[in-house]
Amino acid sequence: MPDTSTGVVVIGGGSTGAGVLRDLTLRGIEAVLVEKGDLASGTTGRSHGLLHSGGRYCVNDEQAAIECVEEGRILRRIARSTVEDTGGYFVSVTEEDHEWEPRFVEGCRRTGITCERLSLDEARRREPALSRQVRTVFWVPEDGHLDPFYLVVGNVESARRRGARVMTHTEVIGFLRDGDRLTGVRIKDSKTNEEASIACQSVINATGAWSGLVARLLGVEVKVVPVKGTMVVLSRRLAHAAINRCHKPGDGDIVVPGLSVSILGTTSAKVAHPETLPIEWDEVRRMIEEGAMMLDGVTTARAMRAYAGVRPLYDLGAEAEGREMSRNFAVIDHQVRDGITGFTSIVGGKVTTYRLMAERVVDVAARHLGVRTPCTTAEVPLNDREEPLDQLRHRPSLLGVPKPHGDEPPLQPLLCECELVRPQDVAPWLKDPAVRDLEDVRRRTRSGMGPCQAAICSYRLAARLVSDRGLDGASATRAMADFLETRWRGVRHVFWGSQLRNMQVTTGLHMELYNVDRELMLQHSPPPLAGEGQGGGRGAEPAEVGAQR
Amino acid sequence: MKTDVAVIGTGLSALAAARTVQQAGRQVVLVWPGLSSLYFLFATIDVIGYPTATATESVADPAEAVARLITREPSHPYARAGMDAVHAGTRLMLEWFKEAGLAWQGALNRNFLLPTATGTPKPCCLAPASMTAGDLSRPEPIVFCGFTGYQDFAPELAASNLKRQWGAADVSAIRVTAPGYGPDRLFTSVDLARSFEDATFRDAVAAQLREHVSGDGARVGVPGVLGLTRPGETFAAFQEAVGHPVFEIPTVPPSVIALRLFDRLRKHLQEAGIEIIWAAPAHAAQVTDERCRSVLLKAAGHEFPVEAASYVVALEDWVDGAFRAGVHTVRDPFFHEPITWNKVPTDRTAESLFSTQPFEQVGYALTDRLQPADENGKPLARNVFCAGGAMAGYDPSGTKSRGGMAIATGYRAAREALAA
Known part of the structure; x- marks a missing residue:
């Protein structure tokens, strides 16, 4: 992994970080987003997906409610x-x-x-x-x-079209400083453990629940x-x-x-x-x-x-805890608060107000960089086109009809039957270097999110890892197993009724039809979850890590 | 209606039980809850592939390994069925397959080692003749062949895995076009299987294969889609056209290889005049004086009883609905007994998907005669016998023993039912 340089490093690939990246590029600022896991793999992708009208907060948290009202209306325009x-x-x-x-x-x-x-x-x-x-x-x-995966990917892709770079599965492990001025970040690839530096003029900490941990690397405190x-x-x-x-x-x-x-x-x-x-x-x-x-x-x-x-x-310092705490957000200008130039944090908030959060924090960072271009994220649609409706793919409408009638197009092949994902929906992501495992493909396409929880599509995806991406069979099978294990981690908690019946099909298929359990053993590595987590993707995370959506 | 034995179930254990009763010259009625577990869980008949769920060394002699297992684990379903049932049941089934026109191969004293769709060698005891040329104890090079646009068999993935495990130079992957099929068309294994019954289609595929596969005795592994209704004929014609030994590799449901087996055996039973009550889940057993008098079926909105002198409950535990898992309690649909209780549903599972699962172990406690029993070991009904996945401790996934256990327990339960 080579050393690079940029204008601003955005840490965090959730809705806030993605929004920040897009906002920066729309103001003409060069930026790189660094995310420890995958896009939308932390808080955003594990939200319930409610686009808040604000009704939930209107009694106890008036400011948050007002922001929800305003932002909800903006999102309906820009991210239809x-x-x-x-x-x-x-x-x-x-x-x-x-x-x-x-x-x-x-x-x-x-x-x-x-x-x-x-x-x-x-x-x-x-x-x-x-x-x-x-x-x-x-x-x-x-x-x-609000589809949280689509939202983050939409923001990131828009920024990429303007030259922004995205590094997923890349963790910030330290900062480069020149006295009180930040000059860059040290990064580590979480899959290969390779390290490198990114030199920059400014860093925006958009890591949400992780912001305290990131700030601590710099010796400053963010109470989240x-x-x-x-x-x-x-x-x-x-x-x-x-x-x-x-x-x-x-x-x-x-x-x-x-x-x-x-x-x-x-x-x-x-x-x-x-x-x-x-x-x-x-x-x-x-x-x-x-x-x-x-x-x-x-x-x-x-x-x-x-x-x-x-x-x-x-934590605004109040006595409040959990739900009593405000869903408001705050921008911390560490130059003002801690005397460190080139570091800004954005904390609190919620997915519904991600755009506003991004706007506020970029306002501060841009001012320090001497950039006066105003924010335009409330006006420019996410797909960067003029049409009033966002023309990002809307899956079901493209699927044709169940049976050919007259000149209507026939039903197209599906890769994931549960979620109606077509092979061509998956193909471009397999070429994207930011996509590192099958969970990453899932977040961008919904493959494996339906009732069968990847029992069928996991094999098809593993096959494409070999044919489209050139992986060897061992790595592809491993990716398939990791994917199934991540699904399994969520299914285990609702293990009754039809879902239990379904899982006998899953184990029957993968252990008896494919003999995947032996494939994993014969690779001379322990099955996922039993291992130490070297290069094993998400499946190698400790079991306490919450299940993904 | 009153019959000698009513067999409840659609899977291999139910078929083995029904055949056992039929061969004994007694009357049998088959009650099928719905889709057969054969569609989901079987392609080959695995008797025992590994001595334990975690062993990596495969079993060479299944009969010997089962005998050892019986000694080691006296409450194992194989031990409950007994070694005699393993032998007699297997013999019965192989004879039946032959009589029904299904070409199968294998014997209890050896395992084939056949590549799966992931290219993983898998030990299995009995297999359709169309699969056995893939046996990895043979030295010939292997060419995996897939079809453009067909997603359920990936020759590149299979070749890469098998190469690593079996000798690098001898495995390769190609893809050919199946005429009329392609990346723009939605099709399943069944569609392909029907097309393979057409000589023009078959020859067009074979011609491409001949072009790609060069001499030296290479054999060709293709997805298991070589014909549906006349598989033997279709396979032979295709193999001849290819000019190399061909073997099929089973794919995800709808698995054509399993469909062929099930459909042929079903028709064969029907041709012999055996009554099949189809798509009728049984939901209650009426028991008086320790005997089951009838089993109530629900079909097409009404309820009706099946009366028999004795009953064989031969169901998979979950896929065909033998047990109903509530949030905490698992109940059986006949006696409505709580089979197991879990404080937390997660307790039914292991942390890793690829390990021994507690939910697979769930099943009826049994008497020595395979009667479902209460917690004191007393039979719930003296004339009801259990086979297959509904038995406690029936977990074939790790040891690869589903087919063998199904047949042995189906045979044994039917013998008990005949003696009752």
């Missing part, structure tokens, strides 16, 4: 195809919820959130799965679903509290719209319809380290029980997997 306009409901179930209603209505009014009370009959007509326990329903049209949230994925959409409990934000009070699934979320627990995210059975149970209070069918739907993410709550 990452957003599904589902709308949302806030529903009261208990007496306590009922008492919260006037505060919610007042909060919506104060923060400018559109909110309409529906009769129960009307609400049930629109959303037949609403539980019998629901007593009051508010319609909040600006709730939506990692707060774990666990989510459960059901294999189908139970409701058309996002369903929120109308109460003080708590555990398991959101059901988000995301593409073909429903996501139940979430819990809230402080953790010691952003990568120690064990999923507890009690959390999974609570998600399902709480979800069932709002929607029928939650307990009988097929649970596909559970996963955990980590919120990067910024």
Whole structure:
């Protein structure tokens, strides 16, 4: 890995870092993004995907709510195809919820959130799965679903078209300094352990829950509290719209319809380290029980997997903990605060407000660099085209029809039948040096995210690693096994019903039809999870690492 | 309706049990819950591939290895079936295959070592004749051949893995075009298999192969799609056209090799006048005076009983729905007994996917006569016998022993049912 140089190094490949990278390039600043894992592999890709109308924060966190309103509207303009306009409901179930209603209505009014009370009959007509326990329903049209993977990739690809570079699976292990001035970063490839330097004029720390750890490498403190949230994925959409409990934000009070699934979320627990995210059975149970209070069918739907993410709550020094803490964000200018020139951190916040966070932190960094070009990320669409609608690929519309009729195109071959991913959707990513394992392919294409959890498509992907990317069979088989293990880590937490039956097919296929367990043993390396993690990709991570979405 | 033995299940153990009853000259009714586990889990009949779930040295003599296993683990399904059932069941099935026109090869005292679609050598005892030219104890070079646009067999991946394990110079990969198929068309293994029954199509593929594969006794490994309804004929014609030994490699469901086996055996039973009740999940056993009087089936919106003198429950534990896993409790659909209870669902699994899984071990506790038993070892019904995946401790994935266990336990349960 050669030493390089650039204008700004952005650390962190979540929504914030991706937004920062794009913002920088739109202002004509040369930049490199360095991410320890893959894009959207930390907090962003493990979010529940709710595009917040702001309703959830309008009572206790007014500023966050106002930002959600504004940013939601911007995202619908600039990142059209990452957003599904589902709308949302806030529903009261208990007496306590009922008492919260006037505060919610007042909060919506104060923060400018559109909110309409529906009769129960009307609400049930629109959303037949609403539980019998629901007593009051508010319609909040600006709730939506935000595809977090698509959002990050869209930002990064836009920046790349303007010359930005992206280094995934690359960790910042130190900083280069000239007295109080930052002059670069030391990086290490997490797969090959190769090290190198990137010389730069400025570094933006956009690592969310990891920002304290990154800042510590420089000897400065950023007080960020990692707060774990666990989510459960059901294999189908139970409701058309996002369903929120109308109460003080708590555990398991959101059901988000995301593409073909429903996501139940979430819990809230402080953790010691952003990568120690064990999923507890009690959390999974609570998600399902709480979800069932709002929607029928939650307990009988097929649970596909559970996963955990980590919120990067910024400690403003208040006594508040976890959910009580603000979902606001803050820009830390370390030149002002710590006397270190060329280092800026952005902490707190949420995926919905990623663009605004990026704008604010780039404002500060650009000022120090003497760049006066204003931010244009609120106007330039993510695909950089003039069309009002984002023309990033929208998968299902391209798939043709099930059976050829007349001149209609025939059904195209699929690589992942569950998620309707075609071979040509995967092919370009296999050429991208930022894509290093099959989980990376999954995040960009959704392969392996459906009910069978990669039982079938993992082989097809491994095959392409050999034919398209020139990997040897051992590495490709290893990548396939790692991919399946990552899926397995999430499935294990919802191991009953149809998903359990499915997994007998998975083990039957891979152990009996392919004999993959022996393939791994015969490679003279221990099976994934048992090893020390040398070059084994995500599968070699310690087991406590939370399951991926 | 009243019959001698009702066999409940669609997999290999159910078929072995039904054949056993038929051969004894008694009346048998087959009750099938739905799709056969054969579609998902079988292509070859693996008796025992490795002595333990973690051993890397494969078994050379399956009969001897099973005998050893029986001594070592007296509660293992093989021990419950007994060595006699292993021999008699295998003989019964091989004779049946022959009578039904299925060309299979193999014997209990040796394993083939056949390459899988990942290019991994896999030990297996009995296999369709169309697969055995792939045996790695033979020295001839191997050319893996895939089809452009066909995703379920990747010759490059298979060749790369097998090269490393089996001698670098002798393995190569090619891809040919299957006329009418290509990267723009959605097709499955079954579509290809039907096309291979057409001589023009077959010859067009064979012509390309002849061009790519040069002499020196090379053999050609292709995905298992060489014909569906007349496999023997199709295979022979293709092999002759290619001019080299050809072997098939099984692929993901829908696995054509498994479909052929299942469809042929099913038709053969039906031709012999055996009644099959199809797509009817059994959901309750009516037990009085320690005997099962009938099993209730649900089909097409109504419920009806099947009455038999005795019953063989020959189901895979999960894929064909023998057990229903709730969040904490696993129940069986006949007696509605809790089979197992887990405080936390994760406890049903091992940390790694590729290791011995607790959920695979789940099954009925059994009496010595293979009757499902309660916790005190007392039979739930004296005339019900269990075979296949529904037995406790039945976990063939690590040792590669699914087919052998299915046949031995199916045979033994049927013998017990006949004696009841």
